[in-house]
Amino acid sequence: MLFHVEMTVNLPADMPEARAAEIKATEKAYSQKLQNEGTWRHLWRVAGSYSNVSIFDVEDNETLHHIISGLPLFPYMEIRVRPLCRHPSSVRDDDS
Amino acid sequence: MLFHVEMTVNLPADMPEARAAEIKATEKAYSQKLQNEGTWRHLWRVAGSYSNVSIFDVEDNETLHHIISGLPLFPYMEIRVRPLCRHPSSVRDDDS
Amino acid sequence: MLFHVEMTVNLPADMPEARAAEIKATEKAYSQKLQNEGTWRHLWRVAGSYSNVSIFDVEDNETLHHIISGLPLFPYMEIRVRPLCRHPSSVRDDDS
Amino acid sequence: MLFHVEMTVNLPADMPEARAAEIKATEKAYSQKLQNEGTWRHLWRVAGSYSNVSIFDVEDNETLHHIISGLPLFPYMEIRVRPLCRHPSSVRDDDS
Amino acid sequence: MLFHVEMTVNLPADMPEARAAEIKATEKAYSQKLQNEGTWRHLWRVAGSYSNVSIFDVEDNETLHHIISGLPLFPYMEIRVRPLCRHPSSVRDDDS
Amino acid sequence: MLFHVEMTVNLPADMPEARAAEIKATEKAYSQKLQNEGTWRHLWRVAGSYSNVSIFDVEDNETLHHIISGLPLFPYMEIRVRPLCRHPSSVRDDDS
Amino acid sequence: MLFHVEMTVNLPADMPEARAAEIKATEKAYSQKLQNEGTWRHLWRVAGSYSNVSIFDVEDNETLHHIISGLPLFPYMEIRVRPLCRHPSSVRDDDS
Amino acid sequence: MLFHVEMTVNLPADMPEARAAEIKATEKAYSQKLQNEGTWRHLWRVAGSYSNVSIFDVEDNETLHHIISGLPLFPYMEIRVRPLCRHPSSVRDDDS
Amino acid sequence: MLFHVEMTVNLPADMPEARAAEIKATEKAYSQKLQNEGTWRHLWRVAGSYSNVSIFDVEDNETLHHIISGLPLFPYMEIRVRPLCRHPSSVRDDDS
Amino acid sequence: MLFHVEMTVNLPADMPEARAAEIKATEKAYSQKLQNEGTWRHLWRVAGSYSNVSIFDVEDNETLHHIISGLPLFPYMEIRVRPLCRHPSSVRDDDS
Numbered sequence: 001m002l003f004h005v006e007m008t009v010n011l012p013a014d015m016p017e018a019r020a021a022e023i024k025a026t027e028k029a030y031s032q033k034l035q036n037e038g039t040w041r042h043l044w045r046v047a048g049s050y051s052n053v054s055i056f057d058v059e060d061n062e063t064l065h066h067i068i069s070g071l072p073l074f075p076y077m078e079i080r081v082r083p084l085c086r087h088p089s090s091v092r093d094d095d096s
Numbered sequence: 097m098l099f100h101v102e103m104t105v106n107l108p109a110d111m112p113e114a115r116a117a118e119i120k121a122t123e124k125a126y127s128q129k130l131q132n133e134g135t136w137r138h139l140w141r142v143a144g145s146y147s148n149v150s151i152f153d154v155e156d157n158e159t160l161h162h163i164i165s166g167l168p169l170f171p172y173m174e175i176r177v178r179p180l181c182r183h184p185s186s187v188r189d190d191d192s
Numbered sequence: 193m194l195f196h197v198e199m200t201v202n203l204p205a206d207m208p209e210a211r212a213a214e215i216k217a218t219e220k221a222y223s224q225k226l227q228n229e230g231t232w233r234h235l236w237r238v239a240g241s242y243s244n245v246s247i248f249d250v251e252d253n254e255t256l257h258h259i260i261s262g263l264p265l266f267p268y269m270e271i272r273v274r275p276l277c278r279h280p281s282s283v284r285d286d287d288s
Numbered sequence: 289m290l291f292h293v294e295m296t297v298n299l300p301a302d303m304p305e306a307r308a309a310e311i312k313a314t315e316k317a318y319s320q321k322l323q324n325e326g327t328w329r330h331l332w333r334v335a336g337s338y339s340n341v342s343i344f345d346v347e348d349n350e351t352l353h354h355i356i357s358g359l360p361l362f363p364y365m366e367i368r369v370r371p372l373c374r375h376p377s378s379v380r381d382d383d384s
Numbered sequence: 385m386l387f388h389v390e391m392t393v394n395l396p397a398d399m400p401e402a403r404a405a406e407i408k409a410t411e412k413a414y415s416q417k418l419q420n421e422g423t424w425r426h427l428w429r430v431a432g433s434y435s436n437v438s439i440f441d442v443e444d445n446e447t448l449h450h451i452i453s454g455l456p457l458f459p460y461m462e463i464r465v466r467p468l469c470r471h472p473s474s475v476r477d478d479d480s
Numbered sequence: 481m482l483f484h485v486e487m488t489v490n491l492p493a494d495m496p497e498a499r500a501a502e503i504k505a506t507e508k509a510y511s512q513k514l515q516n517e518g519t520w521r522h523l524w525r526v527a528g529s530y531s532n533v534s535i536f537d538v539e540d541n542e543t544l545h546h547i548i549s550g551l552p553l554f555p556y557m558e559i560r561v562r563p564l565c566r567h568p569s570s571v572r573d574d575d576s
Numbered sequence: 577m578l579f580h581v582e583m584t585v586n587l588p589a590d591m592p593e594a595r596a597a598e599i600k601a602t603e604k605a606y607s608q609k610l611q612n613e614g615t616w617r618h619l620w621r622v623a624g625s626y627s628n629v630s631i632f633d634v635e636d637n638e639t640l641h642h643i644i645s646g647l648p649l650f651p652y653m654e655i656r657v658r659p660l661c662r663h664p665s666s667v668r669d670d671d672s
Numbered sequence: 673m674l675f676h677v678e679m680t681v682n683l684p685a686d687m688p689e690a691r692a693a694e695i696k697a698t699e700k701a702y703s704q705k706l707q708n709e710g711t712w713r714h715l716w717r718v719a720g721s722y723s724n725v726s727i728f729d730v731e732d733n734e735t736l737h738h739i740i741s742g743l744p745l746f747p748y749m750e751i752r753v754r755p756l757c758r759h760p761s762s763v764r765d766d767d768s
Numbered sequence: 769m770l771f772h773v774e775m776t777v778n779l780p781a782d783m784p785e786a787r788a789a790e791i792k793a794t795e796k797a798y799s800q801k802l803q804n805e806g807t808w809r810h811l812w813r814v815a816g817s818y819s820n821v822s823i824f825d826v827e828d829n830e831t832l833h834h835i836i837s838g839l840p841l842f843p844y845m846e847i848r849v850r851p852l853c854r855h856p857s858s859v860r861d862d863d864s
Numbered sequence: 865m866l867f868h869v870e871m872t873v874n875l876p877a878d879m880p881e882a883r884a885a886e887i888k889a890t891e892k893a894y895s896q897k898l899q900n901e902g903t904w905r906h907l908w909r910v911a912g913s914y915s916n917v918s919i920f921d922v923e924d925n926e927t928l929h930h931i932i933s934g935l936p937l938f939p940y941m942e943i944r945v946r947p948l949c950r951h952p953s954s955v956r957d958d959d960s
Binding site for chain 8: 607
């Protein structure tokens, strides 16, 4: 089941650089593990911003929330979630 | 080069059903041709709405505009475009 | 899997009353069938408006979209969907 | 009498973790007491966010305000309240 | 129990004047009956607009909805409802 | 001359409790004096929020501004002002 | 007593030109009479739009509403009203 | 050439009172000099807020920007600029 | 003097195609004359929309309004105007 | 390929002046290098604000993101990006 998730990062201006670097490194590892497992299907940077558009493939809402709220950057992000489904004009059965 | 495009359809309440059906059929053929050519990479329905989220892979802005403004439903849609690029945490070189 | 759905009805001012009455009657039957089956778990009127707040219990996004887009009033409604999950402070395992 | 309440939590970035944990624990106990008494009828997490959707069953506006303004997290939440009533298409007399 | 209600009227530009006058006359009678009964406690015009601010004193949400949705102008109004209660700094026990 | 004023309080999270209590006490005295004089005609709490809706009866805009900008909580409030006048359907000459 | 009023005109696309010209001529005469009487103190066009910014000098809210709601274009305008008063840094006692 | 400028002041809650008083005094002198020179034609307080509405009469956009960005309160204000011109219904050639 | 102007076209769904084509042709001629004269310095299409971003070089606000309000598509466009001036980091004296 | 970029700067109120001056100097050099290379085609100040409107000419979205995210002021700016293309009414083949 697919979900469309938009994330925009707002780090506090006074966060020490070392702390920011540490959170970002953990975030990257967390994200890549989920990408390799096939759960985080797509991850794009929105050009010119500190935002991404992501597609998640999860079993249910519960799992989606578990993953998103576990993101190291979660407390510093504005997040918008929309459930997706197959489009009647799509040529693919399993839109990967 | 990837673009993130959101489209929401608003057909006039007084459009004859036959006319609506005709436009939708042309739109479907137009969309599927572009999907088969690899230009319209992803097409998802946003659950519970008459909206879609799409990813286009085009050579430049010009081509993107040519494709979107040529959509049979173009005069009846609210459209938002955002340029995408590779995310530094992405595990894939060519995010398909 | 639960979804929170808000619907606001905007019937065109020039729709004949008989036509409006017919759509509303079909909508009511459609809604009550789904309520009796347990899919449309809750249905509340927002006081002072022609809007409702609903909770749906469905298998997946696909089913949710199928149900909502099948509503007789669908072409005349503004709709907002949000996926729900269990709250860590909830006292009930299956929030009915 | 039912009310639909949405709450979004925004804890200050510089609140000590121990203080945050303490407030959350008090909040949980406060919420569960009200749920067990039947006043806080439903409590759902909105997937992917630090927000909830709640249904309260209270005698009047006064009681509702007393409960919400007494929430330990009240100073840190954005809150929206909407009065509910029975929907004419509902199949249940007392929508629990 | 008090409710704060804002109403803005948007009559269709093509409604015949006689029809508009008829609806407004019925609305006036309906409103004055409720004012005389003490249910519609206050009714003010917002200067420079076709809007009003009203205070209703009703038993519950159900009654409020019954009254508002029964307004002859209901299909042509944008309406916002907010529940009120006693303010801790108010000098009056029953804010009339 | 009546004015409709909405006030929402946003105290800084790091204001010492004693300082907050002091401002609120001064605010209460200031408000009650004006209520007793008949200038601050109505004062209601919006249920579930740290907001109020107020009706002021003043001689002119100048006086209104003098009163509002003199509120001890003025620097911490979001305020919206709307001029009111008699509604043609009102049953009262002097809407108190 | 001064009020700041913004007006944006939205004439229906299907209004006959003769009807539009007639309303505009009546509006112009109405406006110039009020300007000559000193009530409509300033009237500016916002460059590039079908909007104006106006300053009215009236005795009270009632008079302001009477004037604005009497504008021939009133049913076709979006209007925003804000009460003004003397600015503490103004060099003029009567800001003309 | 006239411009309509709205300014809303937001001083940081933790700015020392002496510093705030100093900025305001400099602002007042700066503003009054420009008013006396005829550049800052009108300056009104919006009743009930820490905002003003101003009319500037300048030679060009460059001069307008120079004046506004030189305001001592510039870093603490939200500002909106709109170019004005003569209204076809105005009775005055030079709207002072 | 430069102005930044954004225009979005909304033609009524029921405008006859011949009428639309006629307006667009007149608009094109009008626009190209102004471009050739150097008044309409830049004209870009916003990709994926029926909008443009334009830069006008005019003597004053009056001239700008005269040009924009004379556009054949003016009654069907949403327009936003912002005055521009030289940027302190610009490498060009006359930004053409 | 052209992009329309709007940037609004929000420096934290407590940033030391020396630090701010340093960032601005680096930003200016960065910007001027790109202007001289022809990548940052236009740079205008929006009169009365701490904002600019820019036109970038880049090979692809990737390059655009690289440039914008490398701006010394990037962490302190609100940024909006829109892809541009040739307008059918433009008289220039390469809109410089």
